[in-house]
Amino acid sequence: MTLPRIAIDAMGGDEGVRVMIEGAALARRDHDRFEFLLVGDEVRIKRALENHPNLRAASEILHCEDVVGGDEKPSRALRRAKTTSMGLAINAVKEGRAGAAVSGGNTGALMAMSKLALRTMPGIDRPALAGLMPSLEDHDVVMLDLGANTEADARNLVQFAVMGAAYSRIVNGFEKPRVRLLNIGTEETKGTEDLRNAAMALQQAGNLSLQFDGFVESDKINRGTTDVVVTDGFSGNIALKAIEGAARFVTDLLKTAFTSSFRSKVGFLVSRPATELLRHHLDPNNHNGAVFLGLNGIIVKSHGSANAVGVSNAVKVTARLLEEDLTKRIAADLGEIEAQQLGLGAK
Known part of the structure; x- marks a missing residue:
């Protein structure tokens, strides 16, 4: 059975790309039927994937350099939904390119974007x-x-x-x-x-x-x-x-x-x-x-300060x-x- 892939906001969280990629790689060891859409800076993501060939072989990268700030107001984040890694990860769920999205970014922005894009x-x-x-x-x-x-x-x-x-x-x-x-x-x-x-x-x-x-x-x-x-x-x-x-x-x-x-x-x-x-x-x-x-799609929030094990657990839940x-x-x-x-x- 082919499962819908998981979109990862690789730029979200306090430590960003390295921890998000490492966490996704750990999770895939237990869920190796899944594929991933990694959203963020392509150069940084490719560099992080060098240490995780198993994840690299099952991933597509969607390049994006723009990030939602940790203290950014949801209203401003909404206006930038089409250009940020968080917004593009959510939009991938809306368009059916992914079955779920995981982000460690701004909770208020994630909620606002998800509700607007996916509806209840x-x-x-x-x-x-x-x-x-x-x-x-x-x-x-x-x-x-x-x-x-x-x-x-x-x-x-x-x-x-x-x-x-x-x-x-x-x-x-x-x-x-x-x-x-x-x-x-x-x-x-x-x-x-x-x-x-x-x-x-x-x-x-x-x-x-x-x-x-x-x-x-x-x-x-x-x-x-x-x-x-x-x-x-x-x-x-x-x-x-x-x-x-x-x-x-x-x-x-x-x-x-x-x-x-x-x-x-x-x-x-x-x-x-x-x-x-x-x-x-x-x-x-x-x-x-x-x-x-309650949304028409699955959006999972990882704690912003989560380490690789924490991110892995969020991806496993997803x-x-x-x-x-x-x-x-x-x-x-x-x-x-x-x-x-x-x-x-x-x-």
Whole structure:
């Protein structure tokens, strides 16, 4: 079976071409049926490919020297979509030259360009940014929205739940992921009217490929008792940054503690296997790859500071979403929602 190729914005991210190419090469070792469209400066890309003949043999280069700046306003980036590596990678998906695109560039610009070029799927009012976070169990937690929409009503939240569950079924292999809405308490009376209405709608949706388990508080997100956490982009982005900050705080605190004295250094040597496991588990590169769900095409955001392993994980996520036909799964579940007429009202 011929799979649609993946477009790589080779100029995106803090370190640009070298890391993006190295990450794509690592990913192709596990997904060698894929081909790639590498978008960026041809001279720099060819130089980077010299060390990766396996990727070079499966890639086409689309030359482009223009880059979206990390702090560039989305409105300005939109006007330059036809000349930037990010815009051309997205346009390749729109034109069918690629089945998906990966970029480590400006998140706001990537969202704006993707939504304008690809539009939302039928039945989706707003796309959502879904990411992976570590948990105490062997699987990651899917969380959305992480910043695409500052506000979300009950209808949006139900759509996010459907999309997040479809994503979790692919990346974690769950038949019916456990879905919860982020709230300030777990009682049915807690939260806004939109949260309560969304919860009621999901409880009534018996034929969906998900298990709705009510509300979850932010301190339970990573406990492993929930597979998909659903919220608006404002709350989701704050929760994500708080969790990432807490992880960095813990690792920095341990580093300081273990270097504070000779006895502490000896203790570090004894406990090093455990601390290395902790560091690996909390490393964002091992959970890299956020996807814009709800678009007519797959767009994956790699963290701007990701190393080659992080980029590789983002590309691997992209490959799996293409292999498992994420958009088709979401469309099928949305059909179930519409058929049950959940009374949330179309906009």
